[in-house]
Amino acid sequence: MSRAKASTGGTRGFIVPIGGDGRRIRKASILRRFVQLCGGSRAHIAIVATVSEMPDAGYRYERAFRDLRVDRVSLLRFGTRADCESERDLEVLDSVDGIFLMGSETVHLSETLGNTSVAQKIRNRNAQGMHVAGTSTGAAFLPEQMIASGQSGTTPRADIVELAPGLGLIGQLIIDQHYRHQDRLGRLLMALTYNPLAIGIGLDEDTAAFIGPDHGLQVVGSGGITIVNPSQLQHSAIHPDRRHAPVSVIGLHLDILVEGDLYDLAAHRATIKR
C-alpha cells in the first residue's frame, strides 16, 4: 500500500493523521502516544510548519512536547520552496525520531513542500522508521492524494471536491479532517468515486489514526473515525455540464470506529475493542 519503500531494509515508521483542533490535542492522549512511539523523553521531535494562519501555533506545540518531557524539540519553518532545500534543516530531519506536521491552508502545504528535498527526506526517513504525525490539513497531506478543497454536505456532487498531490507517505488512502462538525461525507465519497481503490478516512477533531507498518490502524482520541471502503462502488455517470448535480454512489461499506478500535487497511476489516 505504501509508495515509499524501505531501501535499507528498516521497518517503516508510523503514519499518524490527526483530525485537528490543536487546543484539545495538546491536552490529550494523542501527543503522549506519539511521544511514546518516538522514544519518550529521549526522543528528538521536529515540528514542521509552513505558512500558518496562527503563527504562534508552532510555539504552542513546542511547549506541549516539552511539557511531555521531550528532551529535544526542533521547530522548522518552511515559508518558501527555497527554504525546503536548506542543508541545515535537512540535517535536522536526518536525526529526528518523529515529525509533527502542522496544518496550514491546504494549497500552501502542497505548493511549499511538494517535491522538495524536505518532502523527499521525510518520505525516505519514514520508510526507514521515522514516525510522521500531521494535524488538520497536515493529516490530509500525508497520503499520495489529498482533498485540497471542498464543500459541506452529505450528498456527493462532482464539483464538491478538488484533489491535489499529497506528501506520498502512503497510497490508496484519502484523509479528511475536522470531520464531525463540518459534514464532509459528500466530499469524501466524491473523492473516492475518483479513487475507488483508496480507503476513505474521516477524522473527527481530537482523534487520530495510528497507522503501523503492517497497515494496521488504531484509533486514539475523544471522537470517531469514519472509514469508507468503496471497493464494491458503482456510481452514476458524471456529466461535464452538470457538475453540481448529485451523483448516485452505491455499494459503499461504512464503519465508524472509536478509541481502541482497529482497522486492517490491507484486509479492509474493522475490529471493535472489547
Added chain:
Amino acid sequence: MSRAKASTGGTRGFIVPIGGDGRRIRKASILRRFVQLCGGSRAHIAIVATVSEMPDAGYRYERAFRDLRVDRVSLLRFGTRADCESERDLEVLDSVDGIFLMGSETVHLSETLGNTSVAQKIRNRNAQGMHVAGTSTGAAFLPEQMIASGQSGTTPRADIVELAPGLGLIGQLIIDQHYRHQDRLGRLLMALTYNPLAIGIGLDEDTAAFIGPDHGLQVVGSGGITIVNPSQLQHSAIHPDRRHAPVSVIGLHLDILVEGDLYDLAAHRATIKR
C-alpha cells in the same frame, strides 16, 4: 414490511416521504408526481396539518395543488386530539385519493395524531390504496418509529437521538429529513443501532422517496437519498453513564441515490438509473 394489512384485499397505496423545504417542493416535480398517482385533475386530496410554526403553509400547499389543476382539495386542521375524532373530517378522509401530511414540531405530530381515529383511518385507507405523502417531520412520522429529536454530527453517540412512535404505515424504516444541510448521519446511525432490522433513509430537501406496495422505492427530486442498511451491523457497548461518548458502529452498507434510481426495500438492493 407493512404493519397495516389490506383487509379488503386492495393493494396498499404509495407512501411518499419528502425531505422538506416547501418553497421548492411546491414548484417541483414531486407534487406533480403525487397528483398523477392520485388520479390527476380528478383527484381529491386532503392536506393534513397539525400545529405549525407557519400557519399559512397549509393554504400555500392548497394553492399549489390547485395550480396543478386538482379539482378537490380539502385542508384539514387538527389542533388537539379531540379534533382527531371529528366525524366530518373522518368522512372526508374516507373519500380522498391521497393525503399530504404537513410538517410540524415533531412531538406535536405524535402527541396530536398518535392513536386517534384519524391515525387509524389513515392507516386503514392506505392499506386499501389511498396514497400518503408527508413532508419534513411529516415524512419522519410515516413509519412505526420516528426520530423525535437529535443533534447534528457524523459520529453516533447514545444521546444524539430520541425516538418516538410514528403513524405506523410501514415498519422497519427510519426516515430523517432536511438531511443534506444538517449533517444528520450520526443520529440516523444511532437510531439504526437501536433498530438494526430497519433500513435508514436520509432525505435531502426537495427530494422524495415514492415507496410502492411492492416495497420498491424510487427517488424523485433535485437532491439525494442516503440509504443505510444495518443488517450486518455490530456496535460497541453503550454505557448508561457515558451516553455522550462516541459509539463504534461497523458493518454498515451505504448507498446514495438520486432522481430515477431505485431501491428494493425487501431485497436491500439499489439500482442506478441508466
